[in-house]
Amino acid sequence: MGLTAAFALGPSDATTTEATGTSLPAASQSAKVAEIVKAFPTGAVAPAIVVYSNTDGSPLTSAQQAAIAERSRPLGSLGLAPQAASPQLVDRRVTTVSVLLPTDSGDSQNTTKIDQIRRTASQDLAAPLQAQVTGGPAVRADITKVFEGADTNLLIATASVVAVLLLITYRSPILWLIPLIVVGAGDRMAGIMVGVLAPYAGVEVDASTAGILSVLVFGAGTDYALLLVSRYRDELHLSGNRFTAMARAWRGTAPAVLASGTTVVLSLLTLLAAELTGNRGLGFAGAVGIATAMLFGLVVLPAALVLPGRWLFWPLVPKAGEPVAADRRGLWARIGQSVAKRPAKVAITATAILLLLASGALGLHTGLPQEDSFRTTPEAVLGQKTLASVQPAGSADPLTLVSASATADDVVAAARMVPGVAGVNPRPATGRYAQADVVLEAAPGTNASDKTIERLRETVASVPSAHALVGGATAEEYDTAQANAHDTRTVVPLVLLIVFVVLVALLRAIVAPLLLVATVIASYFAALGASWVLFRTVYDFPALATNVPLLSFLFLVALGVDYNIFLIARTREDTIAGHDTRRAVLRALASTGGVITSAGILLAAVFAVLGVLPLITLTQIGVIVGIGVLLDTLLVRTVLVPALVIITGPRFWWPGHPEASDSSRQKESAVAP
Numbered sequence: 001m002g003l004t005a006a007f008a009l010g011p012s013d014a015t016t017t018e019a020t021g022t023s024l025p026a027a028s029q030s031a032k033v034a035e036i037v038k039a040f041p042t043g044a045v046a047p048a049i050v051v052y053s054n055t056d057g058s059p060l061t062s063a064q065q066a067a068i069a070e071r072s073r074p075l076g077s078l079g080l081a082p083q084a085a086s087p088q089l090v091d092r093r094v095t096t097v098s099v100l101l102p103t104d105s106g107d108s109q110n111t112t113k114i115d116q117i118r119r120t121a122s123q124d125l126a127a128p129l130q131a132q133v134t135g136g137p138a139v140r141a142d143i144t145k146v147f148e149g150a151d152t153n154l155l156i157a158t159a160s161v162v163a164v165l166l167l168i169t170y171r172s173p174i175l176w177l178i179p180l181i182v183v184g185a186g187d188r189m190a191g192i193m194v195g196v197l198a199p200y201a202g203v204e205v206d207a208s209t210a211g212i213l214s215v216l217v218f219g220a221g222t223d224y225a226l227l228l229v230s231r232y233r234d235e236l237h238l239s240g241n242r243f244t245a246m247a248r249a250w251r252g253t254a255p256a257v258l259a260s261g262t263t264v265v266l267s268l269l270t271l272l273a274a275e276l277t278g279n280r281g282l283g284f285a286g287a288v289g290i291a292t293a294m295l296f297g298l299v300v301l302p303a304a305l306v307l308p309g310r311w312l313f314w315p316l317v318p319k320a321g322e323p324v325a326a327d328r329r330g331l332w333a334r335i336g337q338s339v340a341k342r343p344a345k346v347a348i349t350a351t352a353i354l355l356l357l358a359s360g361a362l363g364l365h366t367g368l369p370q371e372d373s374f375r376t377t378p379e380a381v382l383g384q385k386t387l388a389s390v391q392p393a394g395s396a397d398p399l400t401l402v403s404a405s406a407t408a409d410d411v412v413a414a415a416r417m418v419p420g421v422a423g424v425n426p427r428p429a430t431g432r433y434a435q436a437d438v439v440l441e442a443a444p445g446t447n448a449s450d451k452t453i454e455r456l457r458e459t460v461a462s463v464p465s466a467h468a469l470v471g472g473a474t475a476e477e478y479d480t481a482q483a484n485a486h487d488t489r490t491v492v493p494l495v496l497l498i499v500f501v502v503l504v505a506l507l508r509a510i511v512a513p514l515l516l517v518a519t520v521i522a523s524y525f526a527a528l529g530a531s532w533v534l535f536r537t538v539y540d541f542p543a544l545a546t547n548v549p550l551l552s553f554l555f556l557v558a559l560g561v562d563y564n565i566f567l568i569a570r571t572r573e574d575t576i577a578g579h580d581t582r583r584a585v586l587r588a589l590a591s592t593g594g595v596i597t598s599a600g601i602l603l604a605a606v607f608a609v610l611g612v613l614p615l616i617t618l619t620q621i622g623v624i625v626g627i628g629v630l631l632d633t634l635l636v637r638t639v640l641v642p643a644l645v646i647i648t649g650p651r652f653w654w655p656g657h658p659e660a661s662d663s664s665r666q667k668e669s670a671v672a673p
Contacts, residue, residue, distance in 0.1 A: 029479065085099055110144070139380040159218065183293070233313065235249045254298055264286075271487070336590060340586060394444060402435050403434050415438055484550060548624070
């Protein structure tokens with residue numbers, strides 16, 4: 001009843017803000033400029049620029065110019081300053097009409113206004129005349145449209161992928177439904193919890209984060225389900241009572257699931273130390289999602305599996321007395337034996353493969369230009385390109401330069417001398433502040449644009465008593481990239497430290513965690529290198545988005561360590577049970593190899609679902625994490641790590657001695673009365 005009430009009365013999804021994107025750090029120049037311009041009579045505004053041109057590139061005729069002038073009056077009425085909407089002949093081929101819009105309106109309001117402008121601008125235009133609406137508000141509206149229905153599309157695609165892979169894994173017409181229903185309920189509960197708790201945590205969750213939340217819950221929740229079902233099946237071979245079998249399976253898997261889930265939760269929570277509100281929101285939402293997946297995996301799923309009985313596994317119903325996975329001559333048992341014959345050669349070969357793939361990251365570029373951020377080019381970008389063909393590429397998104405009114409002329413003169421600045425246009429001032437639009441020669445988001453912003457800020461800052469600041473949409477992109485770089489430097493060491501500490505606590509060792517963390521790092525760089533080659537040769541992406549390396553690292557390391565924990569926790573369990581380290585890791589591989597492979601393929605497929613959205617950032621994250629997870633499951637966890645365990649032997653557990661502890665217990669049992 002409690003779950004039903006929560007589902008019925010809770011928020012419809014995890015989203016807590018209409019704004020799609022990443023809010024800036026308060027200390028950034030862009031954020032300060034955004035606050036200052038609110039004091040101007042027009043407030044914080046940005047132009048939606050209607051670009052008129054002929055589709056065949058021919059000059060605009062007198063009749064077309066007259067039609068555009070006639071159209072500018074209804075366009076002006078849609079903005080804050082109708083008088084600013086007078087047609088500007090940029091070139092014989094292009095005329096623009098600027099419609100000033102507030103920048104502090106919600107995404108839905110902004111999108112509605114842009115739709116009105118586009119309809120008004122294009123209505124009844126005679127071919128070949130066309131109207132394209134660009135500028136900051138239009139780009140924002142097109143990004144918002146990317147996420148319209150994104151939650152539903154991602155959920156349907158993710159659930160479909162999970163359903164198909166579970167059906168293939170279990171080869172049962174019934175069993176696959178149980179994990180899918182439980183994880184789906186967990187996803188719904190996670191969305192409710194995030195929607196309720198986020199305001200109290202002081203974080204904002206946008207549409208993109210809400211979509212990624214479902215991917216995380218389905219990916220991690222299904223991993224936990226695969227581990228529990230596999231162990232439950234084994235225990236059913238050892239016990240005739242299904243409740244006893246589930247109790248043993250739960251005791252065997254709970255420590256690994258708790259350690260794995262705790263690692264992911266703590267890793268995601270490191271994003272609360274980030275500067276960008278988008279990163280903080282993602283970290284909080286992801287942590288709540290993984291914690292919910294853990295809860296449903298350890299509490300709801302066991303009950304759902306044990307109540308129906310053994311027939312749930314039909315037609316492959318496990319029978320008591322049959323050998324468990326570790327004692328069967330299965331695929332992963334044979335792979336383990338092959339690794340055991342030449343562990344050093346296997347370790348060297350696997351390491352060489354990872355290094356070769358990692359070398360693909362040489363020459364990697366970050367910083368995706370705005371015009372290259374979409375899989376399919378939206379109207380705002382097409383308008384930018386049309387405008388850039390006849391005037392500087394930065395015209396569609398000018399910078400905002402503010403300074404003390406008394407020094408306005410000096411600041412404008414200094415700005416005009418900066419290389420890369422195409423023009424500076426003063427705007428009405430207040431008694432305290434002066435304002436000007438700065439047009440750059442380079443397109444927004446490019447390296448050339450970033451360099452010009454750096455030079456411009458340095459130059460105007462040197463004007464005495466000016467207190468000049470540079471903001472605007474293009475400067476916000478630059479400041480966001482800088483904040484992402486800061487967040488990466490802050491979060492990455494914290495994540496690695498958390499993973500190491502959790503592994504030390506779980507394994508009570510030092511050598512094992514060091515080796516496992518090293519394989520995690522190697523796997524990440526190999527995935528990054530392989531993905532970069534793919535992006536350049538197949539996708540033709542010019543660069544990675546600035547937040548992709550950090551988020552890919554976080555997801556890949558935090559989720560990839562699951563498979564380390566599943567394998568090595570079982571190895572330690574078998575070592576304590578009386579097997580030497582070499583035999584224990586081979587038994588663990590035979591027991592968990594199939595689970596890890598299934599979980600990895602499933603998780604890779606789930607992240608690949610991010611590609612259903614036409615935003616390149618999410619495509620890049622999905623590809624990197626997908627490749628990294630496949631490397632983890634098919635090479636690192638199932639080949640390299642067992643080889644390292646066999647090479648190091650009992651030293652793998654240093655300073656612990658699980659083999660010795662078992663011998664001690666046997667001696668104590670022998671002398672006990």
